[in-house]
Amino acid sequence: xxxxxxxxxxxxxxxxxxxxxxxxxxxxxxxxxxxxxxxxxxxxxxxxxxxxxxxxxxxxxxxxxxxxxxxxxxxxxxxxxxxxxxxxxxxxxxxxxxxxxxxxxxxxxxxxxxxxxxxxxxxxxxxxxxxxxxxxxxxxxxxxxxxxxxxxxxxxxxxxxxxxxxxxxxxxxxxxxxxxxxxxxxxxxxxxxxxxxxxxxxxxxxxxxxxxxxxxxxxxxxxxxxxxxxxxxxxxxxxxxxxxxxxxxxxxxxxxxxxxxxxxxxxxxxxxxxxxxxxxxxxxxxxxxxxxxxxxxxxxxxxxxxxxxxxxxxxxxxxxxxxxxxxxxxxxxxxxxxxxxxxxxxxxxxxxxxxxxxxxxxxxxxxxxxxxxxxxxxxxxxxxxxxxx
Amino acid sequence: xxxxxxxxxxxxxxxxxxxxxxxxxxxxxxxxxxxxxxxxxxxxxxxxxxxxxxxxxxxxxxxxxxxxxxxxxxxxxxxxxxxxxxxxxxxxxxxxxxxxxxxxxxxxxxxxxxxxxxxxxxxxxxxxxxxxxxxxxxxxxxxxxxxxxxxxxxxxxxxxxxxxxxxxxxxxxxxxxxxxxxxxxxxxxxxxxxxxxxxxxxxxxxxxxxxxxxxxxxxxxxxxxxxxxxxxxxxxxxxxxxxxxxxxxxxxxxxxxxxxxxxxxxxxxxxxxxxxxxxxxxxxxxxxxxxxxxxxxxxxxxxxxxxxxxxxxxxxxxxxxxxxxxxxxxxxxxxxxxxxxxxxxxxxxxxxxxxxxxxxxxxxxxxxxxxxxxxxxxxxxxxxxxxxx
Ligand SMILES: Cc1ncc(COP(=O)(O)O)c(C=O)c1O
Ligand SMILES: Cc1ncc(COP(=O)(O)O)c(C=O)c1O
Numbered sequence: 001x002x003x004x005x006x007x008x009x010x011x012x013x014x015x016x017x018x019x020x021x022x023x024x025x026x027x028x029x030x031x032x033x034x035x036x037x038x039x040x041x042x043x044x045x046x047x048x049x050x051x052x053x054x055x056x057x058x059x060x061x062x063x064x065x066x067x068x069x070x071x072x073x074x075x076x077x078x079x080x081x082x083x084x085x086x087x088x089x090x091x092x093x094x095x096x097x098x099x100x101x102x103x104x105x106x107x108x109x110x111x112x113x114x115x116x117x118x119x120x121x122x123x124x125x126x127x128x129x130x131x132x133x134x135x136x137x138x139x140x141x142x143x144x145x146x147x148x149x150x151x152x153x154x155x156x157x158x159x160x161x162x163x164x165x166x167x168x169x170x171x172x173x174x175x176x177x178x179x180x181x182x183x184x185x186x187x188x189x190x191x192x193x194x195x196x197x198x199x200x201x202x203x204x205x206x207x208x209x210x211x212x213x214x215x216x217x218x219x220x221x222x223x224x225x226x227x228x229x230x231x232x233x234x235x236x237x238x239x240x241x242x243x244x245x246x247x248x249x250x251x252x253x254x255x256x257x258x259x260x261x262x263x264x265x266x267x268x269x270x271x272x273x274x275x276x277x278x279x280x281x282x283x284x285x286x287x288x289x290x291x292x293x294x295x296x297x298x299x300x301x302x303x304x305x306x307x308x309x310x311x312x313x314x315x316x317x318x319x320x321x322x323x324x325x326x327x328x329x330x331x332x333x334x335x336x337x338x339x340x341x342x343x344x345x346x347x348x349x350x351x352x353x354x355x356x357x358x359x360x361x362x363x364x365x366x367x368x369x370x371x372x373x374x375x376x377x378x379x380x381x382x383x384x385x386x387x388x389x
Numbered sequence: 390x391x392x393x394x395x396x397x398x399x400x401x402x403x404x405x406x407x408x409x410x411x412x413x414x415x416x417x418x419x420x421x422x423x424x425x426x427x428x429x430x431x432x433x434x435x436x437x438x439x440x441x442x443x444x445x446x447x448x449x450x451x452x453x454x455x456x457x458x459x460x461x462x463x464x465x466x467x468x469x470x471x472x473x474x475x476x477x478x479x480x481x482x483x484x485x486x487x488x489x490x491x492x493x494x495x496x497x498x499x500x501x502x503x504x505x506x507x508x509x510x511x512x513x514x515x516x517x518x519x520x521x522x523x524x525x526x527x528x529x530x531x532x533x534x535x536x537x538x539x540x541x542x543x544x545x546x547x548x549x550x551x552x553x554x555x556x557x558x559x560x561x562x563x564x565x566x567x568x569x570x571x572x573x574x575x576x577x578x579x580x581x582x583x584x585x586x587x588x589x590x591x592x593x594x595x596x597x598x599x600x601x602x603x604x605x606x607x608x609x610x611x612x613x614x615x616x617x618x619x620x621x622x623x624x625x626x627x628x629x630x631x632x633x634x635x636x637x638x639x640x641x642x643x644x645x646x647x648x649x650x651x652x653x654x655x656x657x658x659x660x661x662x663x664x665x666x667x668x669x670x671x672x673x674x675x676x677x678x679x680x681x682x683x684x685x686x687x688x689x690x691x692x693x694x695x696x697x698x699x700x701x702x703x704x705x706x707x708x709x710x711x712x713x714x715x716x717x718x719x720x721x722x723x724x725x726x727x728x729x730x731x732x733x734x735x736x737x738x739x740x741x742x743x744x745x746x747x748x749x750x751x752x753x754x755x756x757x758x759x760x761x762x763x764x765x766x767x768x769x770x771x772x773x774x775x776x777x778x
Contacts, residue, residue, distance in 0.1 A: 003615070003639070003641055004502065004558075004584065004588050005504075005589075007502060007557070010501050010648070013645075013652060015651060019651075046454070047448075047451075052453070059436075064627075064628065065435070066629045100489055100654065101655060104654075111399070115394075115396045116527045132653075133653075136649075137396070137525065195393065199393050200393055201393040238453075239453065240655075241658065243654070260525075262404060263517075263521040264518075265493075266629075266632075267632075269631060269632045270631070271630065
């Protein structure tokens, strides 16, 4: 019997190439090698104790059932207060929808915005799943090369050149993955104006908001009020494995977004939503800020150390926990380089292949999601690795 | 400024009409009325104590990070053992992928199976989200009317008439929602053969497996080995709000399915996966079986009681926790009837509108997800309601 036909999108969707590297790293570790992990896009801290305790209480209290599709009302209100407290913004809780991670929010955002065959602008390099969310709904990912000159952000000038009458959406991230750079307020305003002109949707992924170490990132809701803004409890709030995020949509889209959430997810995790309420308490906020300080110290160590070894990192990556290095002075194939670095020297980093189409072979992403002593050891190993050529 | 264009699918996707009814029921309750809830598709039992305890331990142990996209290996193995123990089937854990609920599994299954513009056969009445999962990927839901003659199940004969060369998939549920009926082994075999002939994918939703009160439902993996089988920890295992399910895919589709899971969800909830391990322990299994017995008693009470009142429920609904009644002897508009029943008599049930296109006005779904005393009160109220005309 011939097998069933796999939909074309399943062929177009790419796996994460770093997974093979991660598997190999685990193999080496199982064989007794110590590996310095700089490939992982997840904070190395467990969920903060007050949040864990709130989760345990939620379970004890029997909060194990489906919740409203748009989220626990108390959590939507807490997120609204967060916008008020942190950004001085008045956001109607009705516009805030709780989702299974930023991942769930991005799926819904693109399902709302992109008809099949329309194109979606994505900065290149960028977060690899975005292209695949676009593929899911059979729209066309359109990579727009960004680089050091634009601080690796999609600017209005770049977007204008790439947009046409079939552009359905633009997806930007600030602070960005894999580069850690920020979009400026002017850029967000310009992108919003362009999107409005084309009746396209601007989607701003703010999952790394809170993790910034110098300038504050501009808040899209202030500069692009019609944008869909995506966020998550995964990174700053340290809740990756709980699968919880949110999206803020323009008022007119709250009902369609809720309809999609209802159908696709029924609701986001109940214990996670109750636990997340504790993220806005003082005890948790102190922990988050202490962790942010730890990330800052790591960045402040790693950035000059890598530069001194010949990794070119332009500008000042001001947020997230990534440094995106141009390795063209050291190798002409970052993928082979990453494999060799792991095998010979026990350092794992993610090659550009997962993030970009423009010049993947020139780039390597280092995540500072491991302790300072580990990072120090990583840098030592890198130095020895390069010296041994 | 004109607003961004909403994708066409967002107009096609229907909300759950029962939500308005549920909101009204809550309003009445807030005003002091006692409502008998027979509209809710969720067990009224909280998650079983051993599962809650395992969840709390997982949190204490710091299992709060992302997990592998395909699921915790120990959980995939536990599910494989479940197929061995319960059905005598040998299923390779590599074919088992853990998902955020059956919902996540159905999204992935349809994304794998259905190219835009191809059609997907859905029994009508059926689970309302299926149509919308099909809309998400811009395939065409094709409702196939099923009724008492087919035990409300899609038969090979019905499927054959409805299929054509653009059929991408067939989605059936057994035990089914909203009817509680089972697909026979012969039917599953016949559907599998038809699917193979058309190179289409058979998707079998077994979320209500375990909740059966007479005959055992046929296991699709035994009779349709190339099918995608979807299941969940929500219903029999009582973990709705944790958002955890799984899918079993043919070997050749394990890699594409994993790729989709990786991108769409990163991973399913970590605390939920650790907690779910306890579902296969003896303590939890005893609780599940006791709950099943409670559901059986409720069904055994409710089925004859409703019939005595003039609700026509054909055949023997042998599973899930639903009775799907033909109300055409009592009203010619089940939607208005449900509204009136709630307002005047304080009984909530779900009109056919959410489940079918064929004859929604003729049908009403009663869920026995509330206690026997509540059901007794519901039946009394129904009797009085009908008597008062
Ligand atoms: C830029 C960006 N957006 C979204 C996500 C999805 O995260 P989550 O679904 O855990 O919120 C990630 C995860 O790494 C990310 O880096
Ligand atoms: C037939 C059927 N399939 C799938 C689902 C989705 O359930 P979950 O995502 O909680 O596993 C439901 C929920 O009611 C259902 O009734």
